[in-house]
């Protein structure tokens with residue numbers, strides 16, 4: 475009998491086109507996603523060498539980072555405009571399909587890949603973007619690459635990669651009411667640190683993962699990179715196939731059934747080994763809020779921000795002091811006492827229809843606190859349309875949120891949505907680094923539900939009690 479294998483090993487083996495001892499493997503790439511920020515020099519490299527895009531049919535481009543979410547037709551910043559225009563010219567010249575900013579398929583690259591059915595189990599997927607791991611939710615091996623690698627993939631449809639170590643991130647039991655996929659991944663990174671995944675591709679397994687929807691799985695896989703991992707994925711199952719059925723690029727009819735049989739066989743075999751295993755109990759996870767300047771600096775909403783004096787190691791002390799200083803927080807302060815002035819519901823982590831629905835459920839019938847500027851930015855044009863069809867936009871607008879066009883928006887300060895210096899934002903995105911949402915801005919990462927509750931309250935509140943109060 476064959477030795478049991480995990481999905482990472484299976485997908486890797488199926489894609490190696492050249493291998494030499496002690497050297498990286500040459501891996502075939504099934505889907506190359508492209509956006510305006512990391513592709514200009516790559517196309518320029520092709521042009522200089524007189525090369526073509528090897529497989530335009532396996533390459534798909536969108537613009538997301540620089541687009542304005544106020545008015546899709548206007549871009550004031552000249553650098554942003556240049557990147558957008560350059561992508562359009564490059565796609566035309568090299569024959570790459572592009573959903574430009576007025577196109578109905580447009581949106582954040584990691585939102586539209588799954589939506590269009592481009593993202594499929596067992597595919598190798600790359601993009602010049604660190605959150606490419608999102609696509610791992612489907613059992614794809616999906617990872618971010620640098621601009622020179624983007625050029626290599628454009629030219630050859632392959633990439634040199636050292637075989638990864640594999641890790642099983644096992645989530646036992648069930649998540650409690652009001653506790654989300656975002657809280658789970660923050661708690662995982664909070665528990666094991668922002669580097670525990672370094673050198674690994676992670677597979678998330680266990681009962682809690684199996685019961686997540688596809689959109690929730692994407693939230694989890696999205697943040698694998700924040701744990702240092704090369705990629706994160708989840709073995710495909712009925713939830714995956716159900717989500718995929720009928721999407722534009724997914725095989726239809728009998729071909730779909732055949733594809734499902736193949737996809738099913740990719741799932742990790744019973745008894746397969748990994749190079750490492752970590753475990754966490756889902757029932758112990760509470761709604762999380764980050765207090766510091768990396769995603770691992772997070773605590774439950776019921777807790778207080780750490781005090782550096784309680785640390786023994788001096789580097790840890792310094793790290794906490796510096797983060798508290800940047801964040802303008804007091805050691806030992808309860809996180810629920812922290813007041814905010816901005817709320818951002820969006821980004822490739824939490825801007826899908828189910829995220830907006832859940833946030834709208836919290837907001838319904840309430841008003842945004844008068845000192846808070848709150849925006850909702852759907853991840854794609856089609857998420858926006860679907861939400862509007864359900865009246866979700868109305869719930870947000872009546873509460874005092876701005877309802878925006880799709881794009882990366884306030885996730886990073888690359889467009890006109892910026893948190894001002896000293897501003898404090900409850901954000902559903904994935905990075906809380908210094909200056910991430912604008913120079914001197916302070917970011918607290920939370921789930922969409924927690925962001926919605928913070929918008930109404932003007933400070934962080936436990937969404938579990940917030941909803942309980944509403945029921946009473």
Ligand SMILES: CC(C)[C@H](C(=O)O)[C@@H](O)C(=O)O
Pocket residue numbers: 511512539602603604605618886
């Ligand atoms: C601009 C882009 C290259 C970057 C990334 O790689 O992730 C961005 O998407 C981010 O989230 O920081």
Ligand code: SF4
Pocket residue numbers: 538539582584603605821822823881882885886903904
């Ligand atoms: S939404 Fe944020 S994290 Fe996602 S691709 Fe855009 S900038 Fe990067």
